[in-house]
Amino acid sequence: MSTDRELWSRAADGDSEAFGALFDAYARHIYNHCFRRTADWSAAEDLTSVVFLEAWRRRDQVRIHHDSVLPWLLGVANNVLRNRHRALRRHKNALQQLPASACEPDPADDIAGRIDDEHRMRDILALIDQLPRADREVLELCVWSQLTYQEAAIALDIPVGTVRSRLARARTRLKNLSATTPAPRRWSDRLHRAQQEGRTAVTDHRLPQERDLPAHRHALRKTHLMTLIDQQTATPPARRPRWPILAALATAAAAALVIGLPIALDHGGTPANAVIREPDGSIKIYITDYKHPELIERRLRGFGVQADVTFLPAGKDCKEPRATYLPDNPALLTAEPPAEGEETYSRLHPEQIKPGQTFVYTLWYIEDGDDRMAIARPRVATGPVAPCEVIPGGPELRRDPHGGIGG
Secondary structure, three states, rough: OOOOOHHHHHHHHOOOOHHHHHHHHHHHHHHHHHHHHHHOOOHHHHHHHHHHHHHHHHHHOOOOOEOOHHHHHHHHHHHHHOOOOOOOOHHHHHHHHOOOOOOOOOOOHHHHHHHHHHHHHHHHHHHHOOOOOOHHHHHHHHHHHOOHHHHHHHHHOOOOHHHHHHHHHHHHHHHHHHHOOOOOHHHHHHHHHHHHHOOOHHHHHHHHOOOOOOHHHHHHHHHHHHHHHHHHHHHEEOOOOOOOOOOOOOOOOOOOEEEEEEEEOHHHHHOEEEEEEOOOOOOEEOOOOOHHHHHHHHHHHHHHOOEEEEEEEEOOOEOOOOOEOOOOOOOOOOEEEOOOEEOOEEEEOOHHHHHHHEEEEEEEEEEEEEEEEEEEEEEEEEEOOOOEEEEEOOOOOEEOOOOOOOO
């Protein structure tokens, strides 16, 4: 079974199945936490989706405690709940894409139970909301969600000692409030209605029993989240032409196929690499960030291609031999004119790589402000590849007066 750390690493790389597994593991916790803050099961459903959408948006900020992502997710939930309307507006378009459920509605007795839950929770919140927000949030996490002091500290991004003092203060204040606050009239009304219906009503400050998201709506929201992630990770950045595409280039320093690729960062320099499998089995590789080659390797491994990807500035090279290489194969990786509005890409043909072999992809780049360009040497190794020991060498790239790259 994969750990939370492993699942989150895969999810951050665009693995929607891994994110779906995290949703399965923690949707119930987030759903009930949101209900206890809103006293509204329907609102809690939408907010659960928003929390996971927001977690995906902030995936690079995750903090995992003892291999559990739950404390951090509850912290994300708190931020969403503090700014509930703004968060709902931010993800309005995503929520509107959620298809309507074609499944049967909840049975009548379940609806009645949910209504009772909401009435009871509103009464509890009427009392709890008299506490300062900082104390209330610690109480909700430590008592209602049963987090440890350390986990609550991660969720709230405060020291453990602060959690202890706030919880002690909240308990004292709540005890005093409970002693002086009369039971709401709604409790007697609820008791009378329950007696008429042959049920038992609880008229105290105990929380309603936790519930699961209804199975069909859990599946619907999970699929919706996974689809959104697939759409975001599979869509390469819009093309903004910088420098012209290069034809295949051969150099005396490396008797290998070298393909020139124009590279342009998307707006703000945000990384936007993408690796996409096409229906014909080929793989499109878009490179717009030269800082994280391991992300390209992981995506290729997800498509069954063992890969070693290295990004090097011009004038640097890997000390060879790192592996035993097959003869150069022009059919391995091809550069093709992009479609209108599409960023430049290379197309990998994985059928050229046999089991046990490794796709070795070395790229040299130069930078000019926000503009970047590179040439690449694709090869196939007969087995594993040693790590790159960087040494002086490699192609000497320069931008010529016409905007191209020369060696």
